[in-house]
Amino acid sequence: MNTIAVDAMGGDSAPVEIVKGAIKAKENGVNVVLCGDENLIKPYLGSTEIPVYHFPQVISMDEDPLKAVRSKKEASINGCMQLLKEKKVEAVFSAGSTGATLISAITILGKQRGVIRPAIASVLPTIDRSVILLDSGASLDVKPKVLYQFAVMGSKLAEALFDIDSPKIGLLNNGEEESKGRELEKSAFKLLNSSSLNFVGNVEGRDFATNKVDVFVTDGFTGNVVLKTLEGTAKLQQSLISASLKQNLFKPFLPSVKKALKPVKDQLNPDKTNASYLLGVDGLVTIGHGSSKQEAIMNGIQYTNESINKDFIGKFSDAIKEL
């Protein structure tokens, strides 16, 4: 049976919400272990039997990830990666500092053969299905060949997650024409266009609302800003809608309207639907929102567990060889 190492100290509400989320995942049949300070974890575990690996150090959100990962050998996230490296677990899930998770994974697991830079791939809901956006924050400044590799990894991930052949790949740009973009996009366009990927061309921000592509490829800076914009806009709209309904709707209608809108609210709630994978490192690492509460943690752990059997990680190295 697969086991997932969970960083008990990672996240705004760690360790309490992480431990509670792990307990819920365990109750749903997922095999988990917790890494972190056992003195802080055990009080929340109660009678649930989840193995705790004692790693007393914590890397906080505002620490420099590179320095922290190197100086805090006994940090919980380093512990998780170590377990994965030693094959004591099949995957790592953390809602802690993304930078620290990234550096820890690169340092301890290493990059996969052939991979120039890692990427974070985020799975996002659209009208009638999900799409992948990568890189959503691992590698901020990249070369065209790196974007090509992101496209290859994104394509393999989409095949596995969405069970589709030849996922449609789009290059996020400031216009559809081939001539658009910075030098980065112009060169990446040429690489993608001459590759064996199902590259459909440049796509724009508004295409998150269309079904043009399955995978949006961009650098980690743009991807991160876009991801957070999508999340922010979803919340903004929900506030506006709530306010407008309260102000303008006949009051007795409100409960049934709220109920009717719940599926949309859930669909666009990043805690429920978004999952992020760290791609390009030698092992399955998934990333949760820092703001995750126990339900989001449970979902993240379960999502990670389902991902293990999809076995996409092994396909990246061969696929990126082409170039």
Add this chain to the structure above:
Amino acid sequence: MNTIAVDAMGGDSAPVEIVKGAIKAKENGVNVVLCGDENLIKPYLGSTEIPVYHFPQVISMDEDPLKAVRSKKEASINGCMQLLKEKKVEAVFSAGSTGATLISAITILGKQRGVIRPAIASVLPTIDRSVILLDSGASLDVKPKVLYQFAVMGSKLAEALFDIDSPKIGLLNNGEEESKGRELEKSAFKLLNSSSLNFVGNVEGRDFATNKVDVFVTDGFTGNVVLKTLEGTAKLQQSLISASLKQNLFKPFLPSVKKALKPVKDQLNPDKTNASYLLGVDGLVTIGHGSSKQEAIMNGIQYTNESINKDFIGKFSDAIKEL
């Protein structure tokens, strides 16, 4: 009385929707003139007396803006800029190729004294007010000092448009900490932090849903992708909400719910609310959506007319001297 030159040939539905929008603006008391092929414009004018300046050439969306502006001296957008240059009008409005509008403005009007690169400033709705995002597409690859100038222009624009003192300026980044971002953001942070602007620090995509800042500063590539993401997400959510209500709500409730939600829909409809200014060139130039229909054109022209008296353009050159 102020007069606005409208590019009759610019936009997906030109000239018909542009001419009709201009007629509506005229009926609402705005003084407009049209630039373009008079043979194509006059049939739609009917008995409305709007002066037409005959410029027979058209620059289409998919032409290389630089080549097109230079080779088509008699292009409608060049005609508009020429009228502004000769002070026959006080402003230019175009829903045509943004690239062509930009190049035409730089070529004919020139940049303002001291301005390194122009920016497009977009005014966007948030929960309870509007914010400015710049650059949303004029200058894709920029230096830190250019971002600083964008902040200065954005600050002056916010003062004038929103009638506020010391607008709050944020640098769009992949995290709040000073250490976040590419070299571009790290250097720009230092410049902004030591300036006399009301710089509140780094902001993230999710802050489009908060009231942290009045002005979001970023490069033209990121800004353009973000702007279109915001627009796309608004449409996506509205589709999801519509579908969810139709599926889940007691049918007779639908009309009143739709009515109650109309204010939100309008508020987030880019055709109704978004306006974009081309900043840094020597004259007032505003930009409409390529997809604008007559109502959006009318709104754009009226918005431009109201902007003339706010007289912010004249304040940029002095303000950017500081650095």
